[in-house]
Amino acid sequence: MPHEYETNGAAIYEESFRTIRAEADLNRFDVDEEPVVVRMIHAAGLVGLERDVAFSDGMATVARAALKGGAPILCDAFMVAEGITRKRLPADNAVICTLRDAEVPEMAARMGNTRSAAALELWRPHLEGALVAIGNAPTALFHLLNMLEDPACPRPAAIIGCPVGFVGAAESKDALMQDLPCPAMIVRGRLGGSAITVAAVNALASRAE
Numbered sequence: 001m002p003h004e005y006e007t008n009g010a011a012i013y014e015e016s017f018r019t020i021r022a023e024a025d026l027n028r029f030d031v032d033e034e035p036v037v038v039r040m041i042h043a044a045g046l047v048g049l050e051r052d053v054a055f056s057d058g059m060a061t062v063a064r065a066a067l068k069g070g071a072p073i074l075c076d077a078f079m080v081a082e083g084i085t086r087k088r089l090p091a092d093n094a095v096i097c098t099l100r101d102a103e104v105p106e107m108a109a110r111m112g113n114t115r116s117a118a119a120l121e122l123w124r125p126h127l128e129g130a131l132v133a134i135g136n137a138p139t140a141l142f143h144l145l146n147m148l149e150d151p152a153c154p155r156p157a158a159i160i161g162c163p164v165g166f167v168g169a170a171e172s173k174d175a176l177m178q179d180l181p182c183p184a185m186i187v188r189g190r191l192g193g194s195a196i197t198v199a200a201v202n203a204l205a206s207r208a209e
């Protein structure tokens, strides 16, 4: 007997979002934040994630406005950059990941840091008013915070800080919310990752669902 299953993509999404809204506790999020958290839960398959999501005041509103105004999206990993649905972007926004630029391995060796962190040095010309999406590398988030300690460093409009893992992830996100060099959003602790981060970007780029 062939297996029977839902084959309509729109129906699958609708049922998923209905399930999430029925099961997750989303009351503390405002209208700009709630669809972002729903999509992050959807990407992770994890109701309960909402407990660890923190937005600084107005972050989602600022990030949406930046995207509408044409802000580039700066990504730490290609997994993040590739996941962004181009047709959702409101202003044909540039999506930039410098991780594989030819000079990055040599820069990393010189800096004594990871390639993920070194690649951010190449963001400087694009950083002013950008939406930053860090979904993989804790060292990238730490390095960005160190860059932004210099008042002469251009300021992004907003930062999605969701690096994942066991070494530096929780600490880099706590440091982001403490420094708060611009509006920011995180998932506290070890949780994070490219899929969750992409989901946040895609939700910020779209109308409410």
Ligand SMILES: C/C1=C2N=C(/C=C3N=C(/C(C)=C4\N[C@@](C)([C@@H]5N=C1[C@](C)(CCC(=O)O)[C@H]5CC(=O)O)[C@@](C)(CC(=O)O)[C@@H]4CCC(=O)O)[C@@](C)(CC(=O)O)[C@@H]\3CCC(=O)O)C(C)(C)[C@@H]/2CCC(=O)O
Pocket (backbone or CB within 6 Å): 076, 077, 078, 079, 080, 099, 113, 114, 115, 116, 117, 135, 136, 137, 138, 139, 140, 163, 164, 165, 166, 167, 168, 169, 192, 193, 194, 195
């Ligand atoms: C220590 C690193 C961690 N990577 C994690 C998880 C995942 N990384 C994947 C892949 C394919 C990539 N990770 C790199 C970014 C690579 N990962 C690292 C680094 C060694 C250091 C980063 C850091 O600690 O901040 C980093 C290399 C570097 O020098 O910067 C990647 C560039 C490695 C490579 O392929 O060259 C690559 C990124 C590819 C891209 O551009 O998209 C995984 C898919 C794991 C795998 O391949 O098995 C996975 C994806 C997770 C996600 O959702 O994004 C951690 C867990 C973040 C870990 C850091 C913390 C820890 O606890 O270990």
